[in-house]
Amino acid sequence: MEEVKNYFKHHRSSHLSQLKEFLSIPSISADPDHKPDMETAASWVKESMQAAGLENTAVMDTGGHPVVYGDWIHAPGKPTVLFYGHYDVQPADPVELWETPPFQPEIRNEKIYARGATDDKGQVFMHLKTIEAFMRTKQELPVNVKFCIEGEEEIGSPNLDEFVEKHRELLQGDVLLVSDTPMLEKGRPTVCYGLRGLAGIQIDVSGAKGDLHSGLYGGGVANPLHALADILASMHDESGHITVDGFYDRVLSLTDQERHAYAELSYDEENTRKELNVPELFGEEGFSFLERTWARPTLEINGMHGGFQGEGIKTVLPSAASAKITCRLVPDQDPDEVVEKLTAHVQRKTPKGVEVEVTPFDKGRPFVTPFDHPAIQAAGRALETAYGTTAAYTRMGGSVPVIETFSQILNVPVALMGFGLPTENFHAPNEHFHLENYDKGLEALAEYLAEISENL
Amino acid sequence: MEEVKNYFKHHRSSHLSQLKEFLSIPSISADPDHKPDMETAASWVKESMQAAGLENTAVMDTGGHPVVYGDWIHAPGKPTVLFYGHYDVQPADPVELWETPPFQPEIRNEKIYARGATDDKGQVFMHLKTIEAFMRTKQELPVNVKFCIEGEEEIGSPNLDEFVEKHRELLQGDVLLVSDTPMLEKGRPTVCYGLRGLAGIQIDVSGAKGDLHSGLYGGGVANPLHALADILASMHDESGHITVDGFYDRVLSLTDQERHAYAELSYDEENTRKELNVPELFGEEGFSFLERTWARPTLEINGMHGGFQGEGIKTVLPSAASAKITCRLVPDQDPDEVVEKLTAHVQRKTPKGVEVEVTPFDKGRPFVTPFDHPAIQAAGRALETAYGTTAAYTRMGGSVPVIETFSQILNVPVALMGFGLPTENFHAPNEHFHLENYDKGLEALAEYLAEISENL
Known part of the structure; x- marks a missing residue:
């Protein structure tokens, strides 16, 4: 693992240059004028997969913006990790509120500023570099991997259900890994194991x-x-x-284990109350704010x-x-x-x-991978090793229909291991990504593949 | 009286053209964008008063939309009738539900369709034409008259109290005549002796x-x-x-006399239910529809x-x-x-x-006059002569806050002699006014002035 970590360190500068290149492509899925940029971004992902050592790379038609696929399946007897991410970004309006142009990435104070920096190009890039690091240093991966990187997440993934259904066998794996949910807070590595429907x-x-x-x-x-x-x-x-x-x-009632884990997070309800400017927080009696918004x-x-x-x-x-x-x-x-x-x-x-x-209205199923599932516990351990601190096990109040798609159609457990922060202005001007979480996240992802190799 | 009636008949066509002109002015008092239209409507009323033969006509400042005043006081020893009405109308939203545009009046099936057709421009117009008919045929009126036509009734008459207080002497009369309450039903001429606040x-x-x-x-x-x-x-x-x-x-509880009188009207609740297209009528237990809407x-x-x-x-x-x-x-x-x-x-x-x-919001007091007052009885007789059928003596559910103003400040009896029908969609799309009641109403108004001349 030292070799992999050293690979990240020694290539940091050139990797960040590559990330800037990726972030420079204005791949706004909602805007038909940017269709050529969507194609450019898809090609960029495909080439980056090839450079990392993935095989069977393909830009695959969906009826809308394409999915980019790649895999490496040479670890017999080992589990298969399916990576999901998206190369499309939100529109950048209002552009005049950006300190630097949204598609001219710039690093300031150890943060990289650009549309897509945290949601989700920066994190897709980390997945690819994790693969590259193993392949360049060990010429193999500790697990089998498949990548499914789509281009329509920001417009509600209108074609993904059909795509996953159609390519069910191709995409089948033992765990889905997604880095597209925020960390609980700065310095608190987070694995999210449930979303509301x-x-x-x-x-x-x-x-x-x-x-x-x-x-x-x-x-x-x-x-x-x-x-x-x-x-x-x-x-x-x-x-x-x-x-x-x-x-x-x-x-399902919260387990004692879960209630204990949430209480351990010492969430500052008074701070939330002040931020929202309400006389008091409000909700079902007998539950904390986190329990109310995550699990009720x-x-x-x-x-x-x-x-x-x-x-x-x-x-x-x-x-x-x-x-x-x-x-x-x-x-x-x-x-x-x-x-x-x-x-x-x-x-x-x-x-x-x-x-x-x-x-x-349209519906979405709730989703939860059991708290004590090995895929979740492995994520927690990987994060703790990389960050040197306790990981937060969380659920989220929102709904990510994509997760429901994979969970239902492929019937896989899902580990949501995101490295963005809630304060990083995703969907807003001056989106950015903390390089601290880029560095530690790469290590955590590498640790996760190693953990999963032995414990799934 | 025959001459007066003939005047109405012979000028019907040109009168209706004039009414259409009046109804074309979108005098929506609630909407500041229509302030110029309010001024246009006030001028229109003033000119119409002059044409009818009224004197001392004036568009008078109120602080809000103006009052239009006019009088004719050349019947010594005779009572003075104060006419009240309003030239402002309700907003026309939702405009898309109108069959023809709200401010492009059209006559279909002997009804005139436009915002304000029944509430209250059409009836103000009838007052003016009654004066005009006497003046053109007899060169005099059987009573003294004063007109006070305001522009803020649909927004709660916020400036009228002060206006009436300030012009108490100018407006003083022996009876207030208002045509802004609907008839009980088609073919049933109605004099109303009470309003809700x-x-x-x-x-x-x-x-x-x-x-x-x-x-x-x-x-x-x-x-x-x-x-x-x-x-x-x-x-x-x-x-x-x-x-x-x-x-x-x-x-105040309803008196036995009143409950009996309302029951005598044999009001057809089932017909109302059908007209409104509701599964059932609805309201306080123990009260009839008329009691609920008039006296509760x-x-x-x-x-x-x-x-x-x-x-x-x-x-x-x-x-x-x-x-x-x-x-x-x-x-x-x-x-x-x-x-x-x-x-x-x-x-x-x-x-x-x-x-x-x-x-x-602005408020209005509830109001009731004893129905054996000569001003009310004269109204009943005039209606019976014009319609050839028994008049109904009623209370009504609506509020004309100004009635309380006049009643309190000028201490005059009030006769509410309205010619609109409850089904005419005032305050709703496709407001209209039945020309049958326009024709008979003109006669009834003329009869009323003759009655009052002898019996007040």
Whole structure:
């Protein structure tokens, strides 16, 4: 392992030059004008895979922006690690807020500034350099590897499901490794082992055939806004516990081990309260902020409207009201079942005198790799060796549909070992990546391959 | 009187052209962009007064949109009728629901379609044409008249109190005549002897300093939309009874005489249900539809909004939510006291984790006149002569705050003799006015002036 680490050190300068080259390509997947840049970026990844020693490299058609594939499968009896990442980036607007141009990478104070520096080109680059380091120093890898680097993550991966389904055999592996989730905080290496899923509905309440004068009809005809308020208010109690019948039925309780691990993180809730500028944090009783946002399901009204919304007064009795609701789900909740329960609740709680329509939104399954799975524990040990400090085992409140795709179709455990920081402005101007985590991350990735080689 | 009626008949076509001209002016008092149109409409009214033969016409400053005044005081020993109406109209949103544009009047099936057709430009126009008919055919009026046509009725007449107070002597009369309340139903001429009052608040709920990602924060931070739904749902029970503490304290019970009189009207609730296209009518138990809407107070959400309102899904945890609420009040409720009670209720029901701000709207007192007053009886007789059928004596659910102003400051009886129908979509798209009531209404107004001349 010393040889691999030395390889990183001795080639740091030329590697960073290569990374700058990669970051210079404005591979904005959302913008059709950048289609040629998408192709350039895909070629760049393919050439970089070849240079690293990967085989069977290919730029593969998806119907949209291509996937770049490569593998090395010469470690018989050893597990296969599937690497996922993406070479596309967010748009750079508003460009005028960047201190240096988004596609002219610059290193300042040991951070590299560019669009894609942390999300996700910088981390895809680290994966490739980890492979290169083993191949150049040992002429082999401790495990089999496959790379699947896509170009549509920032636009919701519209073609990935079909691609993975179609190439199920090609992509099959024993663990999926992704470096696209943030570290808990600076200096705290993090392995994330769970993400929440998503389910949601739109509720449309209708009353009379048109808006009515509240003087003439008020008190004699049901008001859809009252009905909607009743329905929405009936979905939770005053502490934020969700009162939709059966909503929590399949929710896995946090294990003692997990609650202990989260408590050990000493998360600063007061700091979050101040940052958000709220009188107090709020949520289900008996759970910490991290537990509420990582491992408990939610039901949030994302928007609602009805009636007059202008300035001042309009004494109307509106004919319709709508709300959008999404739930973040946790294992083993089933999105379809949750939508059914929400729909039944809405119908049961709809007051007299109005009609209601419920429309489901797209869904995503929650995902968790068991805390004590060897792929997760190996990630924790690798991070601890590289950083010389305790690793944080976390779950995240958001949903990454891509993970669900791999988890469902390939049925592999997933280790989310990201090296970006939450403060690095991904999706915002002045995106950057701390080189401290570039250096330590390379070591951690190398350690991970070694760990996985022996312990999966 | 035949000459007057013939004048209406012979000039019907040119009068309707003039009315279309009046209705073409988008005099939306609530929208500052329409200030020039407000001035155009005021000038139009003034010129129309002059053409009718009124004197001392003037567009008078109020601090807001002006009042248009005119009079004719050459009937010594006869009573003075003060006409009140308004030349401002409601906003036309949602414009896309209009079959023909709101400010391009069109006559279809003997109805004239335009914003303001029934509320209240069409009826102000009838007052002016009644004067014109007498002046052109008899060169005099059977009574003295004064006109006070304001431009802020649809925004709660914020400057009228001061205006009437200031011009108390100028406006003094023996009876106030208003045509801004609807008929009970088609073919049923109506004189109204009571109106509900108005009180209302805007509720602004705020949470975190900005919109949050529902994945990262959902479940851990209070959602202002949930809070608003809780507050709104807490204001009524499932039958529509208002649960704001003390709300009904000062409400006068209906007398047996009144309940009997309303029952005698044989109001067709099923027909109303069908017209409104609702599964059932809805409201306080133990009261008929007429009782609920004429003599019981209400609390209606006129509008609410917060968060994402576009197409599809956005998993945001919004930072703010708002609602507008107005109450229709009945004697002897006090608007200020009601606003206090609403405010206290909102504050008491605001959940943890959010902040709330309550802003009162302009208010109006409820109003009732004894229906055996000569001014009311004369109205009934005039309607019966013009329509050839029994008149209904009613109270109405709407609020014309100005009625309380005139009643209090000038101490005059008020006859509410409106010619619109409840189905004419005032305050909604496709507002219209039945020409049948335009024609019969003109006759009734002429009869009323003759009646009042002899019987007040």
